Amino acid sequence: MQGRAIAVVGPSGAGKDTLIDAAMQARPDLLKARRVITRPTTAGGEDFDGATVAEFQRRAAAGDFILTWQAHGLHYAIPHGIMQDLNAGRDVILNLSRAVLVQARDQLPNLRVIMVTAAPEILAARLSARGRESTKDIATRLARADYVLPDGLDVAHVDNSGDLRVGLQRFLSALAPPD
DSSP states (O other): OOOOEEEEEOOTTSOHHHHHHHHHHHOTTOEEOOOEESSOGGGOSSOOEEOOHHHHHHHHHTTOEEEEEEETTEEEEEETTHHHHHHTTOOEEEEOOGGGHHHHHHHOTTEEEEEEEOOHHHHHHHHHHHOOSOHHHHHHHHHTTTOOOOSSOOEEEEEOSSOHHHHHHHHHHHHSOOO
16 A cells, blocks of 8 residues: 655744654654755754755756755755655655645645644744744745645645644644545
8 A cells, every 4th residue: 555645834933843753753653754955954953964056956857856846045855765665655744845735746646735834923933933034034934824725635734823732633633544
C-alpha cells in the first residue's frame, strides 16, 4: 500500500514546524522530508539542508528534487528520495508552500493537506519573536496569511492560535488515516 504524502501548509508563524516536530515525537512511524533551502544552515529555524543558488539549480537540473518553489527570496525543494518511502508504504510529512500544492497534487499520490492557521495577532507576535525577518518582511508575510488553497485537495484545517497541547491534538487528529 502506498504511503501518504502529508503536506503541512499555512502562513509564516502559524507553528507548522513546532506541530510537525511534536507530532514526530508522538508518532514515530511518520517520516519528515528534509527540505533543501538556499539559506545558510546557521540561519536557524527548522533542520534543513542549506545550498547556494548555483548548487540548488544544478541539483534541480539533475532531477534531484520532486518539488521546487520560491518564496520570500529563497529557493526550496523536496528531494526525490521521498518517493522510495512513499512506495514502501510510509507516511511522509512535507512542510510546503501553499503555492506549490497543485504541483504536489500532480506529483505525489495520496496527498493529504493540513492547513495550519493562527489568529493574525499571534502570527505577528511569533514572527517578531523569531527575529529572522525585518518589519517589512513580517508585513509581507502577514499579507499572505489568507492565501486561498487550490480546489480539489483533501484538506484538514488546524487552528494553532492557543496552547501547543491543544494544537498538537488537533494536528494529530488531522494526521489520522481515513476510515
